[in-house]
Amino acid sequence: MQTPQQKYNPKEVEERIQKFWVDHAIFKKSIEQRKGNKPFIFLEGPPTANGLPHPGHVLTRVMKDLILRYQTMNGHYILRKAGWDTHGLPVEIEVEKKLGLADKQAIEKYGVAKFNEECKKSVFRYEHAWVEMTQRIAFWLDMDTPYITLKNEYIESVWWSLQQAWKKKLLYRGHKVVPYCPRCGTALSTHEISQGYKVVEDPSIFVKFKIKNEEGYFLAWTTTPWTLISNVALAVHPTEPYIKIRSNGEILILSEQRAAVLLKGQEYEILDRFTGKELEHTEYEPLFTYASPEKKAWFVVLADFVTMEDGTGIVHIAPAFGEDDYTVGRAYDLPVVQLVKLDGTFPEEVTLWRGQFVKDADPNIIQYLEERGLLSGIKKHSHEYPFCWRCDSPLLYYAMESWFIAMSKVQESLVKNNNQIAWYPPHLQQGRFGDFIRDVKDWALSRDRYWGTPLPIWTCSNKKCNHAICIGSVQELRELSTDFPEKYDLHKPFVDELIIHCPKCNQQMIREKEVIDCWYDSGSAFFAQWHYPFENTDLFKENYPIDFISEALDQTRGWFYSLLAISTFLFDKNPYKTVLTLGLVLDKDNQKMSKSKKNYVDPTIILDHEGADALRWYLISANAPWMSTRFYEEAVKDTLGKFLLTYWNSYNFFTTYAILDSFDATQKIIPLSKRGLLDQWIMSRFHHLLMTVQDHMKTFETHKAARAVENFVIDDFSNWYLRRSRKRLWVEEMTPDKLSGYHTMYEIFIGLSQLIAPFIPFITEEMYQNLKTPGMPESIHLCDYPAFEKNAVNEELEKGMDQIRALVESGRALRSKINIKGRHPLPAVTVICSKEIEKSTKPLVDLIKEELNVKTVTFAQDSSRFMIKTVKPKYSHLGPKYKEKAKHITHALETQDLHQLYEQLQTKKEVVLVVNDEQIHLTSDDFDVVEHEKEQYAKASIQDITLFLDTTITPELEAEGLARELIRRIQSMRKEASLAVEDRIVTEIGLEPSTQKAMEKWKEHIKEETRSKSVLFVQTPSGMLQKKWMIDDLSVEIGIQK
Template sequence: MFKPVSSRVNFPELDANVLHQWKEKDVFRRCESERPDSPLFMMYEGPPTANGSPGIHHVLARVFKDVICRYKTMKGYRVQRKGGWDTHGLPVELEVEKELGLKSKRDIEEYGIEEFNQKCRDSVFRYVKEWETMTDRIGYWVDMDDPYVTLHNNYIESGWWMLKTLWDQDLLYQTMRGTPHCPRCVTSLSSHEVALGYRENTPDPSVFVKFKVEATTSTNKADVLNKLGARTTDVFLLAWTTTPWTLPGNTGLAVDENADYSIIELESESSHHRLVLAKALVQTNVTQEHKVIGSLKGSDLVGLGYVPLYDPKEYGSQVRRFVRRPGPGGMVTELEECNEFTPKVISAGFVTLDDGSGIVHIAPAFGDEDLSVGREKELAFVQHVDLQGIITGKYPFAGKFVKSADKEIIEDLTERSLMFNHDVYKHTYPFCWRCDTPLLYYAKSSWYIRTSALKDQLVTGNDTINWYPEYIKDGRFGEWLRNNVDWAISRERYWGTPIPIWQCQICNNSVCVGGVEELQNMCSTNGNTKDDSLDLHRPYVDNVILDCTAEGCSGTMQRIPEVMDAWFDSGAMPFAQYHYPFDNDTIEADGRFPADYICEAVDQTRGWFYSLHALSTLLKGQPAYKNVICLGLILDEKGRKMSKRVGNVVEPLSILDEHGADALRWYLFTASHPGEPRRFSGKLVSETLRKVMLTLWNIYSFFVGYAEIENLTLQNSRRLET
């Protein structure tokens, strides 16, 4: 009745025997194929990128996916779990750049986009064997024989269809904003990418700078000038900033028009040197002896002109102004060169008296609030920094990276007696989630999905999702949805899903193409690679030229150069994994959409969880998933985040070789609640093996030994056939 059981056991060897039986008898496939009439349970697999070896955090997610799917299989469900690979985006590009020794986008273009993208294509499957081995060894059942792959033409085409659908609904548009921008990768980032890279206690300069009131450009403010004494005395407006590098781009100073502002004179100075700042902040900022000689309302200051710290004409920077012109999806803001430059004081609703001086430095080229108020108040636009974050022009600090230039700018303003005070300010600041470069908020034109238009639907849809831990629903994820901003999807990069928008070079007419057949009907190109096969990637798709579709225009249309945010790729998987709607238009009717279950780490609340939810709500008016387990992070045994730089990363295959899959899985299941962080080391898995696995094995060995002696038989037993 019972097979003999040794008191000594080799768990990795036992794993190998079980895996061999599963493979030999095709158990995984048969669990689905032999129950065609059973209710479907759908699990979506978040796509990893196979350009690096799998880590222990990947094991954590996979065992939690597997345990639910196995439970549902044992309950009689037909469980579908299609594997996938995320193959586009900055993670791939940056690794290839390192391998090739490329340092910038210029290097990539000199190397050749075609050759660079081919290297990216080759790299994304480099570690597939390691991933498949890990997946097999931990006993994770997922279909890796027919995975979805984001670089495949069919997947890209589904993404094009999705974007065209949004275009037709006026949910895709182009505009100029102060966009989060990585100067190293030279591309925009979305709000959820920015959220992945915030660092607390980041030190930055805190500077209070003096802007001299200019009487000759404030002729309509005679009464205010007289009250300030600006015709006979040097009067300065005191403004605060933590980004000195933006000061050469200053074109305005913002005040609260309802606040009281004091005019003070410093007692220690022999000259009649006066400062203007918010009355409520005088005691905080002015520690020297001083006397208050008058006060004004913020509204009195509006319209005053002042001397620029760095006159752009003197330092070789272009001065531009805002203009509104027709564009794709409506009116767009553009810039045109102008000769006049008169910085002025304006009012703005975001000026507070909580900190600073009550006067805010405005540089419309850097920051979305600055750009918005600059456009509204018709301020000039000076962009003295290029897309690599290098200061241009003839400034003393030209050629420096912006953060490196801060020190020289402070020194320069100090020498010119325009620096009132400077210190170090620690705050939370965003860094690139892939390359760790500090981000800049840079005014430029980008493409956006109008997710904010469906904010209420995103929130109410989230109410129907079963979250574990439950507090994520209204907390981390719910708060993110309630503060939703439009999704910046365009990336000024190379290896990604090309945005299928073609624009006329003459009339600026634009079309969005929703599929390969539609594109072929608009041009004579069927194949565009060297061997005449279809490849929808750059640079091939860039070579497709269309005749302008606008009536009466004889121009030609070229594809815009941007590619999509790789998070769009992963968020598209409920549809694109089946080449919807081209090959499979029944995913809703047959239960493949939405998913019954997804599971990933907590950082995906603003990554894959969000992109899934946003796109399915935009396209189908409902969430992409019904249930989600949100996993805590894995730390080392000392409670530190695992990092290759720290050297505390644990390779999962070495743990499996030594202790086997069951001890590893059991430890990950039981070390903490799913949503809480858990410490990990080989030693901790070894303790689980000793305390749990060996204890169970010895109990069973003891039972079998005595059962054989007593000739015990199991009553009403049923042999499980495989």
Template structure:
């Protein structure tokens, strides 16, 4: 029955022979068929991005992904393993943009959303053949003939069901948050994406004179982003630190932190004159609510329109004595700390930058990209005698990992899943998982879950699962739609049963607002494609619309395996959705793999 193992070292030929035998005799299918009655051992295959090429790292994952299921098969288990393809998202759109010679959202909309979407759908299959050959060559068995595809309408309908479940629990909401934002791509980035793009840059920072109201003195404040100064609405000091009022050698009277006096003012000293003379000393808290004159008239006007008081000193512990002057400029639209201070003090909200990263018409710098406006701001302030200094400043600044544009921190409306509300469930479910190595599950992943933030799931793009929320133009009433049936019922439009569940087609379906009778339209957002891959346990079976039994038999997975970079990716999205929907871990055993470098060290 067994062939004698040959002693020659011609492994490639031997592999090819085995592969041929498997193919000709349909061994994979038979291995499942023969064990139909056996116990089930489920493996979930994390879907690779179909429009990316397989690389050396995939060899290791595919080998491990095959080895455990193969062992279980040999032990008599039926091991379902559907291959899958991750097909939505910005990487696909970017590739199509490049292909068509388009740059940015405006040009996409000019080109037309429908032809653009069609190209996206085509493009995801570019490397399908390469993936199939590759999987065959490394001996990876999976059902590649009937894969799940995340852009499939049934897959999307299952996601709609899931989102509606989450909505019904009150855990899907529209929020206003400061996000790292790429002005070229026109989309916010996740923290994982931001961490991929830090670069050291040398820029001009600004130390600015803010004129105190009612006295001939100035608050000296420092910023690394001069373009945010037209949107300034407050200054901030640390309530517990010591601040001073000094007469400086340049003739001005300044307020600033005592600890930084020499660093900032030291250069003013001359042979017969000290750099400064201390007039008074304060705790930061003493300066709270002191007023100053708006640096830019446009910000003052904007605050007035909102009937909100700004342009005074606020207190917050985030202000440090390591850089600058100990007084920080506050623009709530452009920083997380700024936004928090803005909420605490009910400051006006001034956002003089548009979605393309350009200064708006209210400012003297209309149409200028933020980083280019820096210079103009400095020149203007200098002319008006408001610039104390513009020291060069070197820091690590995040850039878009896709297009290399400097990111900005920017207030955006976004849809969130309130994961903070289920943090304890996430931790408890994670503790049921057998992680190999254990340190990833308990350490890296576990720690991250302990500090979980709400999941920003919306993307202002085109090629993705459309967010299934309809909003009234008149009164803002919102409804979440969980299925085609429900959409047909609410819209009265039979096309709801057959329409492709993508933009722009789905946006044609509108409904009537039950509150005010006006038209309700779908919100323009699509969702994070990580939600797609996290939905694969149920969406691959079109659950709960079909295949209830199969889903229940194959959930949770006994085994998954991916590289360590999936802690914030697939490991998370699976765990989050499974916890929110079933309050159960979606996987029982995980083998986490390190990274493999190719001959170029990549």
């Protein structure tokens, strides 16, 4: 055992411990030593190393590590394979920026092979920062053999799963309406469009649609005239009222509510009135006949999304150009008329405006409608409209061809499997996630991009054959291709360049050009990390389903969903048993952190200043894991000061004295039952703590576990146990009590460090390394979790101590109240309590003596000398019994003398009140008895115990008080002279003769307490340090000499 540093230096300690772990391969050993034990299966949600880690990532990694270390110490075998998510649009965008490529055409021109090569490099651009962060916060993760979604093996597994979907007829080609940039020729993801919204002023027009075979028009409203060319239906709200009116000689149908707004101040005659439902299937004449759809079109449909906020309550429907439109279109089996080319211009068949960019054609279309008398009004309308963040072109909503996985077909299985999962917090299961699952939409799988897992679908180029296949392995692909090389990379463009022959007609096949959604990649991790089913089938089977995953709340519909979706259609099984959803990390003001807002806190700064343990402890203890947590340095600093330093200083205190006394933890171990009550008490508290922590960890209430530990360390251990143990450690010789204290402290430090090693792995390791004895595991992280022992718990002792502490507390408050300082000894306290309580507290009365600085403590049962009894009405009783009268009864009782009521209840057994001329009979059941002290006594009381202080100060006690004053001042001088605890001094004290006489008796005591070789009373004290002091009215000069 060595004396630790006085000041805790987190950075120094953590770097040293880190090195120790690496040098001794502790992480590896922690896994291997559990081999053969019951596994705890974990799956790492792969981050993308394409950006720097964020405080939110720190939280997820800390929480994962906490749970995994906890489960490891509880004996489980845990593989901790790291993973990297490597595909996707963000990577492409980074590379586009770097290479200065403006759009997809530029990428094609640059060369897909070279482009993807750059993507591959870019993916690990910040890997170093991730690895460093992961190590610094001590997230033990096997980063040497991670799964990586860009690897051929991983892609092959993903292909296999897609082939399963294909075989189950779940893969199909359909349409998806997406925001599309006609200039860049690309669809934009939602996060891309969210940065490009602008408020613009567009023409909004009121268009008349002639009702078929009937006089009159439907009046519809639109801000995108160019979509009218592709109109196929009009939508009304099913339950809102609509009216047919005559206005300016025209017959129009529109929403009643909107008519009131739009035609305000105008005269119109109401001809008829109906609900939207009644209009369903009414046909109208198309505005344009450029399209001749195969399916039935141009009639009224019903849709809930029709709003009464603006427009006419009648919405024109063009399924190719709006998501809502598309959905309604599917419901009514409407044709998808798409009279806009991919470059944003009208095609040949739109003869009037062919070649014009659709937005530019708006004025021409408006003019044309006006000329035909189909326009009833034009207004300017300002609204938010998305623009391309890259080129600033207005985006068009556009129905793009896309491949889908028919999740709607397995909806019931999804719900069933979701119900097997233990969600933390539970509300997500049926709430956000459950709602999503119940209303599941087909998964739009394909992306018309470059850097991703290629869609393994090939279609025969022979239009007559049109045979399509889904490849499920490299082997299959090799067999079908004529030119399959030795070395290959399954990305684009390799797969597109392979020459594949149709198994049916032997013509060449062409791959569908898209790549897949990268959420599918990460959602495949549970099997693809093992390259299942091509290898490791047993590893896969052993590790599925997964016991535990944990990510932040934003993954609910991301990774948590994609895992469940894939696992459901592949195996019809829930992929994970437990999911811990973490809250988001916000800034000091509860705002989302972002670099642009400049409220971003760099975790490395905190790691440098306060250290990983403080950071971890803060994140774990601040809040329930699923609640959002504010993150700022000051908060971590508080944690460091409040908890970690208290813990460290307690350790420092213990080791300092233990070394001084050459304490040997392996020698003369005293059984717990033979130790002092204080020792037995702290052990009992500690074992209670073990139980509490384990209970909270089971439900992931890590903040409650951490707070229980804090309370134990700060309150029970440091502020009470160690403080109360100080005296016995100061004794020179090794008394049994002192030895018993050392053993107890030692055991607590070892046990406590083990208990919180999963929370704060560095500082606990530091202590463990210093305290461990031969034969103990090499690292604290190779230890078993401390086990709760029922024998160690002594409920009665704990209760007694609670009472003692409460007594001491109120005794001190009492002293403060009656203004008699703690250093003045008082002659006596009397403790009034039952025999039973006396039995449990009597062994601990010395604590009262010392803490309250009194000479004697006596027990008595009768408090009547000191006490006065009163009653307090039981409102919980009176309320139900007297209902509305209770208020008046309460009121009446307020004016009564409560002591007299008590007396009355004792003698007459009832109290009669007159309330509103009615007699109310109350019995002792309606009251609680409350005790108060008589004011003339200095009294403190807790529950069943009362304590009375005798406040007489005798001359002897006065002298003793002075002795304490002197000791305190000599001690502070020792400190000032920077003397070591064990240094001996010569003390000279200059006092007035009369005081000096009174002090003679205390000379020995002063000598002992101040580690003085001798204490002399002299006229003028000398020494290396001399000081004049005022003690109340008394002037004293003291000199000390080493």
